[in-house]
Amino acid sequence: MILRIKHPEKIFNDVYFKNLKxxxxxxxxxxxxxxxxxxxxxxxxxxxxxxxxxxxxxxxxxxxxxxxxxxxxxxxxxxxxxxxxxxxxxxxxxxxxxxxxxxxxxxxxxxxxxxxxxxxxxxxxxxxxxxxxxxxxxxxxxxxxxxxxxxxxxxxxxxxxxxxxxxxxxxxxxxxxxxxxxxxxxxxxxxxxxxxxxxxxxxxxxxxxxxxxxxxxxxxxxxxxxxxEGNWGILGNVIFRNWKVEDTSKYNFDRYINGLDFGFANDPAAFVRMSFDRKRNRLFILDEIYATGLDNEELAKLIKEKIGSELVTCDSAEPKSIQELRKYGVNARGAKKGKGSLETGYKFLQKLEIIIDPKCQNTINEFTVHKWKENKNGEALPIPEDKDNHAIDAIRYGIEDEIIENTYIEEEMEW
Missing domain, CATH: 3.40.50.300 (P-loop containing nucleotide triphosphate hydrolases)
Structure with missing residues (x-):
């Protein structure tokens, strides 16, 4: 078959056209x-x-x-x-x-x-x-x-x-x-x-x-x-280094926890299914949903396929969405509100051994690059960048009971 394209400049970017052959x-x-x-x-x-x-x-x-x-x-x-x-x-x-x-x-x-x-x-x-x-x-x-x-x-x-x-x-x-x-x-x-x-x-x-x-x-x-600019970066001020990728099918789990961060505009909705081993201080990331463009009914269907009637803890900044998930059969609740939860949640996660199943690629991507904010001199500030953190937020919501149980905070926690 011979294909003739009359005006390749209207179809191809110049930098790629030379690489057709x-x-x-x-x-x-x-x-x-x-x-x-x-x-x-x-x-x-x-x-x-x-x-x-x-x-x-x-x-x-x-x-x-x-x-x-x-x-x-x-x-x-x-x-x-x-x-x-x-x-x-x-x-x-x-x-x-x-x-x-x-x-x-x-x-x-x-x-x-x-x-x-x-x-x-x-x-x-x-x-x-x-x-x-x-x-x-x-x-x-x-x-x-x-x-x-x-x-x-x-x-x-x-x-x-x-x-x-x-x-x-x-x-x-x-x-x-x-x-x-x-x-x-x-x-x-x-x-x-x-x-x-x-x-x-x-x-x-x-x-x-x-x-x-x-x-x-x-x-x-x-x-x-x-x-x-597409330049190779230096690892720098990433927040989490205490994680690894490992097939979790060889482990036995008797208890599961689930977290959900709702999507906003172009941001993905991120659902994460986990299990926490208190004795060994291990958090297992077992499965994920990570998608844009889902309405709450579509999201509910995907969640129910993975967890049935199990509890899922959601970002409580979206009470209407939580209510809709319940209407569609998801056992959803809002995360607790209070002051200091972001810092406390990150500190708690940094103390764990985190094992992520290979199929949770979006979660892996976030843990790879999620970093602290930097000042004008490139020095890390004790504030996470509000990027590459949708799955990480879902993890914080899902594991909040463990954080509360293991962390003493004088003030009420806010997630």
Whole structure:
């Protein structure tokens, strides 16, 4: 199949267009938020490649369920934008996309290893692996993925990583960014068959004026440097270092606690299911709901599917929402109110050993980057940033009885 695009400048961002035929074995597209990198790779290049060359794609994220509303939707949006729907058979339940020529785009999560091992395209072999939010995955998982690129193929195989950078101690930085300078846009290491492209919102000519204003309104120096400018950060003043990721299915739990932070506008609603081991001072984070755009009825349905009639402690700043959850069958209550609870809650959590199940990727992301506010000299203040804390707030609400029991506060607590 030959596709002719009359006005590519109206469809592609200039910085990406030159990479439509990029065949480097390892490709990295990273940088700031809203740079258009995911849409180019998932919603443009992948679609054109699967139609015009003998390529089969495996698109992965760390947790399988996060694919449906991110990578899968991005590919579907791209197919629609190209007016190519008639050339694809789309299986939404299995999340498989098959082109008219038999080539396929498959989706998987690294949390289901057995399923990942068994994924095979209908014809040929997997030629391309795309890892969205690559900073979420572990190094050993990456190495296992590279082994999926096996078998004979008449096209060169590629593995593509996409992400916003976080901190310089991450394995991706250590593995691929030796010699990198943050003011570079492009980096090529022919000896390693490696290509790196860094982009920011300035490379995305399709952003609206409102989009740009929202991005440029960020004032925090760390967030500007990492999430806006796309530079690798230094770990710095993160609040929690007392946590690890571990499969919790090997533990037995006889008691569960649940917390909920309501979403506001573009902020996600965050529900966290936990268990607390008083004897060992261990907090287990077992499951999560983390989504935007849910009304209270939809949120209630998701919560009931996970916990049935168990109690969930919610942000009491939303009494109307709590009342609606009850109407829809959730055993909901508001967190207690009083002074000093934020500081007390953080101090309590810092004393625990916190174990987070790998499927709670959004909670992991928050614990990775949630930090103290800083003064103009970059020194930490004893005040948490009001960012990357939705799941953490839900945890505080859920565990409040334990905090109250274990902490003496003269004044009534406020959460």
């Amino acid at each position: 990029n065949t480097y074995g390892t490709q990295i597209y990273f940088g700031g938020a809203s740079s258009g990198k995911s849409y180019f790779i998932l919603g443009q290049r992948t679609i054109l490649d699967v139609l015009t060359s003998n390529r089969n794609f495996l698109i992965v994220r760390n947790v399988a369920r996060t694919n449906r509303h991110s990578t899968f939707n991005e590919v579907l949006k791209g197919i629609a934008n190209f007016n190519l729907t008639d050339y694809f058979k789309i299986n939404k339940s299995e999340m498989t996309i098959t082109a008219f020529n038999g080539n396929q785009i498959l989706f998987a999560g690294l949390d289901d290893v057995e399923k990942l091992k068994s994924i095979t395209p209908a014809k040929g072999v997997i030629t391309d692996i795309i890892i969205e939010e690559a900073t979420e995955i572990r190094y050993d998982a990456f190495k296992q993925l590279t082994k999926r690129l096996r078998g004979k193929s008449d096209v060169k195989k590629r593995i593509t990583l996409m992400f916003n950078p976080i901190y310089q101690t991450h394995w991706i930085y250590k593995e691929f960014f030796q010699g990198w300078v943050d003011d570079k846009e492009e980096f090529i290491n022919k000896g390693r068959d490696l290509y790196i492209l860094k982009t920011t919102y300035r490379n995305n000519k399709f952003l609206t004026a409102d989009d740009i204003e929202r991005i440029e309104s960020e004032t925090d120096p760390y967030y500007r440097d990492v999430y806006i």
